[in-house]
Amino acid sequence: MLHLSSLDFYGAALQTGARVARLVAANVANSDTPNYKARGIDFDQALAARINGDAPASAQYVRGLPTGLDGNDVSLSYESLQSVENSQRIRASLAFVSHDVASLITALQPQGPSNAG
Amino acid sequence: MSGIYTIAGSALVAQRRRLGLIAANMANADSTAAPGQQPYRAKLAVFQAEPLDGDGLAPAGDEGVRVSAVAQSSAPFKEVYAPGNPLADARGYVQESNVSMVQQMTDMIDATNGYRANLALLQQTQQINQALIQAI
Numbered sequence: 001m002l003h004l005s006s007l008d009f010y011g012a013a014l015q016t017g018a019r020v021a022r023l024v025a026a027n028v029a030n031s032d033t034p035n036y037k038a039r040g041i042d043f044d045q046a047l048a049a050r051i052n053g054d055a056p057a058s059a060q061y062v063r064g065l066p067t068g069l070d071g072n073d074v075s076l077s078y079e080s081l082q083s084v085e086n087s088q089r090i091r092a093s094l095a096f097v098s099h100d101v102a103s104l105i106t107a108l109q110p111q112g113p114s115n116a117g
Numbered sequence: 118m119s120g121i122y123t124i125a126g127s128a129l130v131a132q133r134r135r136l137g138l139i140a141a142n143m144a145n146a147d148s149t150a151a152p153g154q155q156p157y158r159a160k161l162a163v164f165q166a167e168p169l170d171g172d173g174l175a176p177a178g179d180e181g182v183r184v185s186a187v188a189q190s191s192a193p194f195k196e197v198y199a200p201g202n203p204l205a206d207a208r209g210y211v212q213e214s215n216v217s218m219v220q221q222m223t224d225m226i227d228a229t230n231g232y233r234a235n236l237a238l239l240q241q242t243q244q245i246n247q248a249l250i251q252a253i
Contacts, residue, residue: 021242025121026180028234029128032135032227033164033182076234083238087245098252 010097012050016043017090023059024083027074035071038062040082043089120179121242123169125235127181132232134184135162139225146216152206157214159190159221190215 023040030036039059046057067073138160150156165185168178192215200209 021245022120022124022179025124025235025238025242028238029124029131029182030164030166030180031234032132032231033166036166036180076230080234080237083241087241090245091248094248094252 006100007097009051010093010100012047013093014090014097016047016050017086017093019046019056020082020086021090024079024086027079028076028083031072031074031076031079033072036074037072038065038074038079043086120169121238124179124181125239125242127167127183128235129232129239131162131164131182131184132228132235135164135228136225136232138162138187139221139228142216142221143218145214146218146221148214149202149204149211151204152212156194156212157216159192159214159216161188161190163188192217 020041020043027038027040038061040062041057041059049055049057062073062078065073065075065078142157142159145157148157162184163186164182166180167183168180194215195213196210197213198209199205199211202211205211
């Protein structure tokens, strides 16, 4: 079992989220490129690899999407779903990490607010 | 997150270039040519994925897009019977460009959709970045 502070964990989660966001951006940018195939990563695996210090998981082709006549299989609705999910994940990580930091700062203060009176 | 601006920006540039070519095609849809000369040919933007250079934040290999070539349509030219036209040939036909208005319209919708999708992604990224800054 790896000892991990919550700041490390949310840092890794945010970095993995940024990686997913870049892949979504690349797919959307190439939604009209002939023979381009959509790519993505599994968030859980990528996060685990980052926490364990393994080599970062490489992007894989997204399977099961219909391919157009030009050989392109980017689906804008699928990518928009991925993007919304990912941004919610990033926002959640941000909310948790800022709460943790606030708790940490409270714990570090020499005097609690209750001693003031 | 900085790589997203480069990627989505490259797509905005490419789609804008494509829209520019569509505008040129539509403007020249009715242009004619004298006998023996070539009328206007419809121009098509050819998109190609372009791997970006990596920097400290974005690893290499993420792909943007660029217009790699501008191809000319090989569709047959339109022939319009207009014997009174000074550009008509011996049979009374005038050669017009091979631009198909319907095809240009659908192409324009597709290009606009692509442009909008990238713009929406940029706006979402901006919101995330603002949340990131506020969390500090």
